[in-house]
Amino acid sequence: MPQIGWFEILIIVIIAIILIGPKDFPIVLKKIGSWIGSAKRYISNIQQEVSNITDETDEMKPKKVDKEKKDDDKE
Numbered sequence: 001m002p003q004i005g006w007f008e009i010l011i012i013v014i015i016a017i018i019l020i021g022p023k024d025f026p027i028v029l030k031k032i033g034s035w036i037g038s039a040k041r042y043i044s045n046i047q048q049e050v051s052n053i054t055d056e057t058d059e060m061k062p063k064k065v066d067k068e069k070k071d072d073d074k075e
Contacts (some may be wrong), residue, residue, distance in 0.1 A: 017025050 016028070020070055
């Protein structure tokens with residue numbers, strides 16, 4: 001996976017300022033930041049849901065095992 005250093009980021013910013021214009025550049029940065037924040041919240045919500053589902057299934061497994069052990073003890 002290629003690595004991006006500070007020099008490459010500086011070149012990208014300079015090109016973006018030239019293409020977008022210095023007047024609209026802060027607006028574009030704010031919009032990109034908003035999109036990144038939304039994506040992070042979305043991913044966090046998905047991770048939380050997966051964690052909740054995993055916790056629920058972990059809670060169900062011991063009950064099932066205990067029930068099977070009790071059935072074996074009766075025989």
